[in-house]
Each structure stands twice: as structure tokens, then as C-alpha cells.
Amino acid sequence: xxxxxxxxxxxxxxxxxxxxxxxxxxxxxxxxxxxxxxxxxxxxxxxxxxxxxxxxxxxxxxxxxxxxxxxxxxxxxxxxxxxxxxxxxxxxxxxxxxxxxxxxxxxxxxxxxxxxxxxxxxxxxxxxxxxxxxxxxxxxxxxxxxxxxxxxxxxxxxxxxxxxxxxxxxxxxxxxxxxxxxxxxxxxxxxxxxxxxxxxxxxxxxxxxxx
Amino acid sequence: xxxxxxxxxxxxxxxxxxxxxxxxxxxxxxxxxxxxxxxxxxxxxxxxxxxxxxxxxxxxxxxxxxxxxxxxxxxxxxxxxxxxxxxxxxxxxxxxxxxxxxxxxxxxxxxxxxxxxxxxx
Numbered sequence: 001x002x003x004x005x006x007x008x009x010x011x012x013x014x015x016x017x018x019x020x021x022x023x024x025x026x027x028x029x030x031x032x033x034x035x036x037x038x039x040x041x042x043x044x045x046x047x048x049x050x051x052x053x054x055x056x057x058x059x060x061x062x063x064x065x066x067x068x069x070x071x072x073x074x075x076x077x078x079x080x081x082x083x084x085x086x087x088x089x090x091x092x093x094x095x096x097x098x099x100x101x102x103x104x105x106x107x108x109x110x111x112x113x114x115x116x117x118x119x120x121x122x123x124x125x126x127x128x129x130x131x132x133x134x135x136x137x138x139x140x141x142x143x144x145x146x147x148x149x150x151x152x153x154x155x156x157x158x159x160x161x162x163x164x165x166x167x168x169x170x171x172x173x174x175x176x177x178x179x180x181x182x183x184x185x186x187x188x189x190x191x192x193x194x195x196x197x198x199x200x201x202x203x204x205x206x207x208x209x210x211x
Numbered sequence: 212x213x214x215x216x217x218x219x220x221x222x223x224x225x226x227x228x229x230x231x232x233x234x235x236x237x238x239x240x241x242x243x244x245x246x247x248x249x250x251x252x253x254x255x256x257x258x259x260x261x262x263x264x265x266x267x268x269x270x271x272x273x274x275x276x277x278x279x280x281x282x283x284x285x286x287x288x289x290x291x292x293x294x295x296x297x298x299x300x301x302x303x304x305x306x307x308x309x310x311x312x313x314x315x316x317x318x319x320x321x322x323x324x325x326x327x328x329x330x331x332x
Binding site for chain 1: 247248251262263264265266268269270271272273275276289291293294
């Protein structure tokens, strides 16, 4: 056997590719993996006296799994800016989405760094950001106890307890309303970083398939 | 040259490539159906069009999902069947539209570049 590590390297490559394709729908992911598997098998079939180096060269030509997976996302057209420039618009979008939702979400939609699916998700999970809590708090009627007397046949209120808006349900809502916009911001930030790595990923198959 | 500070040439090439690769593949299917490995070989000699061989498969998968290509499995002499890709009606229209748009676009850009006389800043 002249390529003792060939199977291990190919399987390692396909496992990494499958992992990089995690957010692609299952049917498409399987289709891509099947095609890659067939391509590798076909190319290996043409090798005479296959060696580990031949297989490494084959995997090198296929490309780094992150780079291959990035081609599955049509929305990631714009390459990440090079030269250390900060993506100011995207950072503002992540920060503002939970706080000043209309501005933040507008910046999200103006950016090319997120896919359409990610933009829709960020928009619909909790429209309005954390401020929606105050809107909801005013809309939900709260209990209030008042005391008074009847004077000349007409009720006169003398004192009232504070509005009991923060009932158990409203407390739960407060937690959800606070956490959801923050979760959306974290999701956007994670996807932003992941996109950068996918687009700029260097081709280092040797280290990639070795484990 | 000053403009390169804002649009790095490698980033520009990436964006140009991503804008046209899909239509180049569609154009290669105009003559008939082909399988992935065949398209890789055809694109291999086209400088800079395919970043890496493996990117052809996500691209083809996406084009299939978008209805631009149809596929069918065919038996081969080597034994394992291959998935062949062929233009769908929508794919043919897309590449036809792109061809005419590309000629117009290229003519406009060429005209501007030639008109500027290739002056160096």
C-alpha cells in the first residue's frame, strides 16, 4: 500500500466539509457531499500507484472546506474588506439592533455580510428590540386597589395602591423581551465573524485533513 | 492607482468572479449536458474563474435549487453513475439575458477605459 493514510485524509476532509455546510439545508448538503465524494473517488481511480501526496494534492485542488462551503451561500457575494478595515456599518448594526431597532435592522438589511435568511431571522425574532417591553407594559392592564367613601351619593376615591403591572406574567415577559434582542445581536455577531472566516479562509489542506 | 486603496485588486477579482461564474457554467452547458468533473476540467484552463475545484459543486447545487439546471444520473463505463447537469428553460433564458447584458456592459467599460487613454495618475 503506497497511500496508507488516504482514506483517513479523505474522510477527515469530508467530515470538515460537512461541518462547514451545517447551515445548508440537509438535502443540498447531502447532494454536495455526494458529488464531492464521487469526484474524489473518480480522481483517485485515475491515479496509478496512488500515494499520500497524490491524495493531498487532490484535496488541495478541491479547496479548503470553509471556502467550498462559502460557495453554497449566494448572498455572501462581497468579500470581507482587507487591510484591517473595520466593518463599521455591521458593528453598528449589531449594537443598535437591540437598542434602536429600526436603525439597527435597517443597517442589517443594507449590509452584504449577512444572508437573506439571517436578515429575515434577525427581523422577525423580536421586532422592536428591548423597548417593546415598555409598549407592552402599557398595553397590558394592571390591577389596582382603591379606597374611598361615598359623599352626597357619589363615590370619592381617597387612596389607591400602586399599579400592579409587574405581575408574574409580565416579569416573565420582561426577561424574554430583554433576552431575545440580545440573542439576536449575538447571532448577528457570530454569523458576521463566521462569514469573514469562510470568505478569507486560506487553503491549508495538509493541516486540515491530517486530523 | 489611488482607487486601489479602496478596492483592493484581489477583492475586485473576487467580486467579478463571483458575479460571472454562474453564467459561465450555464454557458458551458449550452452545448449539452455535462457532469461536475467535466466542468472542472473546462474551467481549469480559464484563469482565475474557479477558486478551487470543490467550489463547483455548491455552485451547481445552488443552481439546481434555483431551477437554472436540471440533473439526471447516467451510467458510466467505470461503473459508478454520474450526475449530469443540463440547462433548464429558466437557465437558458438567464444565460441568454446575461450574454446580451454582458456585451453591453463590456462595451461601455471598454469605451471608458479606452477613452481615458490609459493615462497614469
